[in-house]
Each structure stands twice: as structure tokens, then as C-alpha cells.
Amino acid sequence: MQDKNSSKVYDVIIVGSGAGGGMATKVLSEAGLKVAVVEAGPHFDPADPAQRTQMKWPYESPRRGAGSQRPFGDFDSAYGGWEIDGEPYTRVPGTKFDWFRSHMLGGRTNHWGRISLRFGPNDFKHKSIDGLGDDWPIGYDDVKPYYNKVDKLIGVFGTKENLPNEPDGYFLPPPKPRLHELYFIKGSKKVGVPVIPARMSMLTKKINNDRGVCYYCGQCSRGCSVYADFSAGTCLIFPAQKAGGQIDLYVNSVVREVITNDEGKATGVTYISKDDRKEYSLKGKVVVLAASACSSARILLNSKSKQHPNGLGNSSGMVGKYLHDSTGASRAAFIPALMNRDIYNEDGVGGMHIYTPWWLDNRKLDFPRGYHLEMWGGMGMPSYGFGFNVNDLNKHIGEKVGGYGEQLRADVKKFYGSVVGISGRGECIAREDNYCELDPEVVDEFGIPVLRFNYTWTEHERLQAKHMHNTFEEILDAMGGKILGEKPGKEDDYGLAAPGRIIHEVGTTRMGNDPNKSVTNAYEQLHDANNVFVVDGGPFVSQADKNPTWTILALAWRTSDYIVDQLKKRNI
Amino acid sequence: MDRRDTIKSMLVGSIAGGLILSACQPDADEKKKSGETSDGLYGRTEKEKAHDLKVMGETFFNEHEVATIAVLCDLILPASASAGSAVDAGVPEFISFIARDIQSHQLPLRGGMMWLDHEATKRFTQAFILCSIDQQKQILDTIAYPEDAAPESAQGVKFFTLMRNLVLTGYYTSRMGIDDLGYQGNTPNTWDGVPDTVLAKHGLAYEEEWLAKCIDQEKRAVVAEWDAEGNLVN
Structure with missing residues (x-):
């Protein structure tokens, strides 16, 4: 040595x-x-041209951003x-x-x-x-x-909410919600789930002279070349x-x-x-x-x-x-009201503009400890996987699935930005x-x-995931959504992600x-x-x-x- | 040269086929401009660069398969009044690459194309790409609609679904496809909420209380300061 x-x-x-x-x-x-x-x-250094992936188009990667080399896609900075x-x-x-x-x-x-x-x-x-x-x-x-x-x-952007277990801080102002996020707010309100602005570490406003301000490319996972996250x-x-x-x-x-x-x-x-x-x-x-x-x-x-x-x-x-x-589970839904959208740039910050902190009392539930909700959706930049099962959603509106030719272009545009999802992230009891x-x-x-x-997981975590899925369905349903996939049951641990998968170990x-x-x-x-x-x-x-x-x-x-x-x- | 002639010529011989193939492709500068070739400048590590080069140097599909993919590409996404076809967007080259990069695609694609040729020979006594467009569509009609397909076509349905997926994803991740889709992002901007016309169309409005907390984009360049209670003062 x-x-x-x-x-x-x-x-x-x-x-x-x-x-x-x-x-x-x-x-x-x-x-x-x-x-x-x-x-x-x-x-x-995300600003180094040799390492930078931010602002690249999918066709700049021969695999169009597929995850065959980097698990979260070719442009992910890990x-x-x-x-x-x-x-x-x-x-x-x-x-x-x-x-x-x-x-x-x-x-x-x-x-x-x-x-x-x-x-x-x-x-x-x-x-x-x-x-x-x-x-x-x-x-x-x-x-x-x-x-x-x-x-x-x-x-960090966020808002003062005076919630007992979600302490406020020195926040920058949050960005306005996107369209699908307004649907979440409306749907959640109907079923009594509170939603507040997200709390994320992107600079919506200048914090010093060494770092840039967010320019809303939605690509924080690629690292920011102006150091705005x-x-x-x-x-x-x-x-x-x-x-x-x-x-x-x-x-x-x-x-x-x-x-x-x-x-x-x-x-x-x-x-x-x-x-x-x-x-x-x-x-x-x-x-x-x-x-x-x-x-x-x-x-x-x-x-x-x-x-x-x-x-x-x-x-x-x-x-x-x-x-x-952390525990984790997710569900997605198709929102018919979001079909045939007017197309505009809604990249926003890289991730959600809104979220739901834990809002219930575990004493009244069959599991300990809470979870928060993260929401996703929108008209994102296409990447490998975009266009897969292009018109499967037709089955929800009485139209034919499959086909080929000119019609597929219309299908792509019809469903672009019409699928949303919710993920729950909760607390596991340390053992x-x-x-x-x-x-x-x-x-x-x-x-x-x-x-x-x-x-291994225990019933604490499994029952929490079960509850997450009930919540997902309530909210997505209240949004007018057609919920996709089957609700996972006991045999699938209620959709609980494998330990480690949330990367909060x-x-x-x-x-x-x-x-x-x-x-x-x-x-x-x-x-x-x-x-x-x-x-x-x-x-x-x-x-x-x-x-x-x-x-x-x-x-x-x-x-x-x-x-x-x-x-x-x-x-x- | 029309499409069927091109494809027939491709089968004549590898040298002639190769020439025709390259003659029918946009020239290299054109491709570079459309971003269809990778110059490795997308933030690769040395190991990743080496992997890309290795994959790019490999061959998987034979000439007949390449020709079949091209035919399928343009059946699945022909040119429209305003946008080019899947072949115009370089989708066959993408499929060729992705099958070498994600090797689990290889068997289903190769076997699927053989299935297709078997079907074409059975019905029309020739390989799929030699069939007339009408004949090709007759075959596709039996495998392109999963809900209507006969059980004995299930393997063909599976293959065609994969091919359609790859064509669509290859197309809509190309410059041409992104323009056709109309995606507006991947450019510096100042997000200031959903356009009013869109809100009106959806019968939605921002809550005043919520909006009051959001960033005033006029002040985004002003360095943040807070009072002792954590209230932003500017």
C-alpha cells in the first residue's frame, strides 16, 4: 500500500x-x-459540455433516452x-x-x-x-x-401553511399549478384530501449571484447547467x-x-x-x-x-x-377531459408543483405512520416508450384499439397529456x-x-400501501378518471414497492x-x-x-x- | 423509384441493394441536421461511449429483415399532408439500433417477421414485402386489432404490437415526430400558469388565495430576502 x-x-x-x-x-x-x-x-459538473444532458433532445441519444444504459434513462444524471x-x-x-x-x-x-x-x-x-x-x-x-x-x-420553494407536523421554512414562492394539477386539487378537495404547493429545491427566484434562476425545462433529474436546483x-x-x-x-x-x-x-x-x-x-x-x-x-x-x-x-x-x-405505491388514470389538449409548454420545474402531506390520524386507522402524495402527468418531452400502446385508451371511450396508418397520428395527439398518476411515499417502522x-x-x-x-415488510407497511391505493382511487375517480390497471391485492403486498426502490434507505x-x-x-x-x-x-x-x-x-x-x-x- | 420497386431491388443483390439503400437515405449532412446521428455529445461517460460505438458497429438484421422493417414502418406511419413518414424520420435505423441495444427485442422481431412471411406466402405465395399494398394490408388487418384478432393470429398480434410500439416511439422521438406532435418545451421559458383560454375551456380557475402565494415572475431576478419569521420581503 x-x-x-x-x-x-x-x-x-x-x-x-x-x-x-x-x-x-x-x-x-x-x-x-x-x-x-x-x-x-x-x-x-452538469455545466460541463462533455457531461451535460440537460436540454438534449431524445434523438441526440441513439436509444432515444431508453433505460438500457442508465436505469432512469439515458439523460438521467446518475x-x-x-x-x-x-x-x-x-x-x-x-x-x-x-x-x-x-x-x-x-x-x-x-x-x-x-x-x-x-x-x-x-x-x-x-x-x-x-x-x-x-x-x-x-x-x-x-x-x-x-x-x-x-x-x-x-x-426551496413552498408556502407557509401552519400545519402541525409539516414545519414551514424560509421559502421561495412556488410555481403555479399545471392543468392536470388543477384537476388533482379539484378532485382531492371533493374527497377531503388537502393539497398544498410542493416544497422543492429549485430556485424560482434568485438566491445569490452565483446560481441561476429556474428556466422551467422540467429536467432537474439531468442536473442543472445554471445551478438553479x-x-x-x-x-x-x-x-x-x-x-x-x-x-x-x-x-x-x-x-x-x-x-x-x-x-x-x-x-x-x-x-x-x-x-x-x-x-x-x-x-x-x-x-x-x-x-x-x-x-x-x-x-x-x-x-x-x-x-x-x-x-x-x-x-x-x-x-x-x-x-x-420509505414505502411506495403508485397508480395512474386516464382523464377523458384531458383528451385533445391545446398544446403549450408546461414543462415547469422537474416534478410536481403541488403535493399532499400526510393528513389523517393513525389512531383511527389500521396501520401506524403516514404517507405523502406526489402527483404526476402532463405534456412532457417524448422519450423512448412514448407512443407504446398508442391507443389502448380507446377502449375507455368505445373506440377501436390498434390499427395502423394515418389514424395513429390522431390517436397520439388525442391522448397526449391525458394520463396522470399519484405516488404514495410513507414511513416504514425501523426494525x-x-x-x-x-x-x-x-x-x-x-x-x-x-x-x-x-x-422484509410487515403488516404495518402492507396495510399502509392498501390504504394508499384506496386513496389513489378516490382521488382519481373524483377527477373523472378511468383508473388504469388492476388494484393490487394482498397477494401482491397491495402494490408495495420492493424495499430500497424508493431510494430513501x-x-x-x-x-x-x-x-x-x-x-x-x-x-x-x-x-x-x-x-x-x-x-x-x-x-x-x-x-x-x-x-x-x-x-x-x-x-x-x-x-x-x-x-x-x-x-x-x-x-x- | 417507387417504394415497391425499391424494395424489390434491395433483394436483387447486396451490392445493388446497398447502393439503392444509401441513395434513398437523406444525405449525411441532412441527417446530422435532423439529429438522427449520434455524435456522442450527449453527456456520455467513457464507458458509455465505448458501449455506443460497439453497438453501432454491430449488425443484427439481415437485408431482407431491414427491407421488411422499412415496409412495416411506412404502413404503420405513412406520410401525412404535413409530416413525413416513419422511413423519412429514420425510424428503420432507430429500430436497427434499438434491437442491438435492447437485445430482448431481437427474437420477437426476427421471429415475428418470419411469421409474417409465412403468413404472406400461405396467402399470397410470396414474401410480405413482395405482396401488393392491398395484400399487405389484408394481412395486417388480421393482426393489427387485438380485440378482433382470431386466436390463431395471436403471435402475429404480439409481433405487430411490438413493431407498432417501436415505430411510434422512434417516430415521435425524432425531430420530425416532435414537430408533428407539437411539443413546445425543452426550451428556456418562464412558466406562469395555464393559459386563460385553456382554463376557460376546462371550466377551471386558479384560487385567488393559492395564486397569491405563487412566484411573481417580475421579481424572479431579485435576490430573495426574508424577515426573521421567514416571510419573503421582496
Whole structure:
């Protein structure tokens, strides 16, 4: 093994450059610390013409944007996917888990949905409410100041609604709803489901002079070349570099383990360079893991030493445990009133302009924990798959399905923008017996032991998905929709997506006050090594019915402030 | 040269067929302008570029299959008064690529075309592409309408549905197809709500209270500031 920069000792080594790693890079470098960022994938800048996919037409891809190379289509800005050549993972037979990884600067923040929700007061203390899972060792008031700072630094549109568990923030004004979204609002109102403007991190208004304003191409999943949406590279790491931060970026560098000394404290990391397939080491006073919940757990489990025989931070055996993803289910409908639409540009922001936060009382329901609703539809840019089953919808209006010739052109135009859908995203109860662990036999192409997953749903999640589908039907029906497909039944887990599929996996290094039942303390600091921190979704005690990114960002900022403070006080 | 003559010539021999094929295609500059050729400038990683090049260098369909695809393309989407046909939009080339890129299409397409030729030979004693347009349509009429099709045509229905899907998707993701559809987006703009005429047509209106919270596009370039309570002040 070779020492890279053998004389150099970094103040902090940050592993991963997504939401958590990006925030740590910014805050720690701005505090004057010497920072190394170690990223498994290449450098990525959505403004770089060689990497840019935004504003491309489908015919600029020979496969017209099909998902045969990138799972969410050729223009999606995620380098990786559900399976990565040479970097497998395994599952315990009879269990399911799908793991989406994106190896590039900025990680999954380059393509994510930008739904930017704060956790509410109840979300941190849910055991106190329904007796399930565990409470966080912190509460909303601990995180609130950081949510405020994140809002102002990064920008999020939304509206003040004064809802008890959906805290308001420092919002930019939202865009107006699209036509199909007005149908949703009307239909939902009829059945008593509230709808409010979405809360998403695109700049509808200027937030500073370094970033552009949204120009409504609807392509946030491709990354924004004017930096008008949030990604960790464009909004955190690049500005930190520009501000003169002492940041060394190590890209194409796969961290194998954290190295510890005789006292069990971290002294650095080892990594394999994808460029020459050799192993190197870096020295640092503090190590911040932000490789994503499961990847950070994997690094810890692989960091075995005399002092940490079960892996670093794992004296409790809790590393990898309590893995949980959001629940998810979806349904679509054909809206006859949206046939033969006037065509105009309604690309809008990349995703929904409206949404429904959880609105019911679980005490009156047969499942715990809520879900929110995301709505979709509209006259989007054609891509591979557009025009498939071109006139199947004719069966809903008494016309002939199939055919060929001139008529098909009319059918395409008749149904363009007439299909809408709803997705539910809910909270799963975190359980110790849902976990990832090291596979005892399998290594990846770098010789690093890989993860083996063990994840099952319970009736809590299944009944929640059942309820989601009832809600979908009520709303779609109230919109005058012809609901498509069959309603999934018990044999199909009520349409519940496989674990991992919502890509909100968290909990693998959960925080807590009891070192026997948690991996980190309330500052995301390992109980077992006080100079190692985890700032991705790993420390989440519970995932709430929200999306995790805004909370990852707020907690990473809070932890970074703590690191600066502890270094000053020479406590670490 | 009319379509049937072209196709018959293609079968004469590979050299002549090749010449005719290229003579009937728009020239390279024209294709580049219409975006039908990929120059790799769509944000590929090195690995992806290598994959594209590899796939582009491969051949799957034989000459007869290529000719059959072209015939089917224009039966499925002939030219209209205002837009070119599927062949004009380069759909056969797209289908040729996608069958190499998504290999699960290969068997159903190849086998389906053989099914079609078998059917054509049985009914009209010649391959599908050599049949008259009327004869071709007679065959298609038995497989193009899933609800009416006879059970013994089920395999043909499945093939034709796949072919129709690929033709439609290839066409409407081409420049020509996007223009025919009338898609207005993929261009910088300022979204300021549904046009009034459209709202009126649908009997909908924005709620005043909701609208008051939305972005005033006149102020989008003004750097946001908030008061201590988080209210936007500008």
C-alpha cells in the first residue's frame, strides 16, 4: 500500500460527496480546515459540455433516452444504478432489497427529485406517540436552526401553511399549478384530501449571484447547467472551492476502510484508485463518512482491527441494523377531459408543483405512520416508450384499439397529456431485523467484502400501501378518471414497492444515547471512536413520511459545526 | 423509384441493394441536421461511449429483415399532408439500433417477421414485402386489432404490437415526430400558469388565495430576502 501525500495530515477526510459529504465539505473548509474529499466516482459538473444532458433532445441519444444504459434513462444524471458491474451486493434468500448507487461527484443529489421536506416535531418522537420504533435523541428544535440555514443557503420553494407536523421554512414562492394539477386539487378537495404547493429545491427566484434562476425545462433529474436546483457539487462543493477552501478532491477512489490506532481512534482511510487499481492511504485527524447509509455501514463493518474486532463503531452490533426505506405505491388514470389538449409548454420545474402531506390520524386507522402524495402527468418531452400502446385508451371511450396508418397520428395527439398518476411515499417502522451485513464469501472487483441485505415488510407497511391505493382511487375517480390497471391485492403486498426502490434507505448507523443500542450519539459521532462521524442517512432513527435529503443536510451542518467546536476545544 | 420497386431491388443483390439503400437515405449532412446521428455529445461517460460505438458497429438484421422493417414502418406511419413518414424520420435505423441495444427485442422481431412471411406466402405465395399494398394490408388487418384478432393470429398480434410500439416511439422521438406532435418545451421559458383560454375551456380557475402565494415572475431576478419569521420581503 502506498501513502498518498505521505507528509500531509488532513484535518478532516470526508468519504463521499453527496448531500451529507457536500455539506460537511462546505462547512468544514469554510472553518479553515484542510479537507480531503474521497469520492468513488468521477468529477461531475452538469455545466460541463462533455457531461451535460440537460436540454438534449431524445434523438441526440441513439436509444432515444431508453433505460438500457442508465436505469432512469439515458439523460438521467446518475452514474450507477441498481446493479453496478464489478460491484455486486447480495440478498438473504427469501428477502428483497434493491440498492441504487450513484458514483460521481455529488452522488445521487445530481438526479434526485428535489422534494425538500423538513421532518416535523412528531417525526423525531414517534415512539412516544405510538409506541413503535424508537425516539430520536434529538428533537425538531435541535434541528430547526439548521433547517432554516439550509433553506436560506440552498433555496426551496413552498408556502407557509401552519400545519402541525409539516414545519414551514424560509421559502421561495412556488410555481403555479399545471392543468392536470388543477384537476388533482379539484378532485382531492371533493374527497377531503388537502393539497398544498410542493416544497422543492429549485430556485424560482434568485438566491445569490452565483446560481441561476429556474428556466422551467422540467429536467432537474439531468442536473442543472445554471445551478438553479440543488446538487451537492453545484451548491456546496464548487462554492466551497471558489471561496478558497483547502479542499483536495480524490475522485475515482473507493474507500475500503477506516484505519485506527492502538487507542482505537481513526488515523485515516485506505482507498483503491479505480484509475490504477492500487490501494492508497490518506491520513486525517477526523474521518467523516458520507458514502450513503449502506456504503458507510459497509466501510465501518470492513474496518476491523484489534480494537474494533466487529468493525469500527460496531461494539453494539448495531451497524447495518435498522435499515429502512420509505414505502411506495403508485397508480395512474386516464382523464377523458384531458383528451385533445391545446398544446403549450408546461414543462415547469422537474416534478410536481403541488403535493399532499400526510393528513389523517393513525389512531383511527389500521396501520401506524403516514404517507405523502406526489402527483404526476402532463405534456412532457417524448422519450423512448412514448407512443407504446398508442391507443389502448380507446377502449375507455368505445373506440377501436390498434390499427395502423394515418389514424395513429390522431390517436397520439388525442391522448397526449391525458394520463396522470399519484405516488404514495410513507414511513416504514425501523426494525433491528432489517439489516445489511458483510457477505461472508463475496468481494467486489476491488477485493472489498460486499453487503448482503436482509429486509422484509410487515403488516404495518402492507396495510399502509392498501390504504394508499384506496386513496389513489378516490382521488382519481373524483377527477373523472378511468383508473388504469388492476388494484393490487394482498397477494401482491397491495402494490408495495420492493424495499430500497424508493431510494430513501436510512438507519444503518442510527443515533442514540445508549451505546449498546445505537452507533452514533446525537451529533452523529461514533460511540466507539470520537473522531469518526457519519453524516449521510445512516444516523436516522426513523425516516418519517418525508424525503430524507433536507434532514441529511441539516444534520450534516449541525455535525460539522460540532466538529469545528470539538477540534477547537481539543476534545477530538 | 417507387417504394415497391425499391424494395424489390434491395433483394436483387447486396451490392445493388446497398447502393439503392444509401441513395434513398437523406444525405449525411441532412441527417446530422435532423439529429438522427449520434455524435456522442450527449453527456456520455467513457464507458458509455465505448458501449455506443460497439453497438453501432454491430449488425443484427439481415437485408431482407431491414427491407421488411422499412415496409412495416411506412404502413404503420405513412406520410401525412404535413409530416413525413416513419422511413423519412429514420425510424428503420432507430429500430436497427434499438434491437442491438435492447437485445430482448431481437427474437420477437426476427421471429415475428418470419411469421409474417409465412403468413404472406400461405396467402399470397410470396414474401410480405413482395405482396401488393392491398395484400399487405389484408394481412395486417388480421393482426393489427387485438380485440378482433382470431386466436390463431395471436403471435402475429404480439409481433405487430411490438413493431407498432417501436415505430411510434422512434417516430415521435425524432425531430420530425416532435414537430408533428407539437411539443413546445425543452426550451428556456418562464412558466406562469395555464393559459386563460385553456382554463376557460376546462371550466377551471386558479384560487385567488393559492395564486397569491405563487412566484411573481417580475421579481424572479431579485435576490430573495426574508424577515426573521421567514416571510419573503421582496
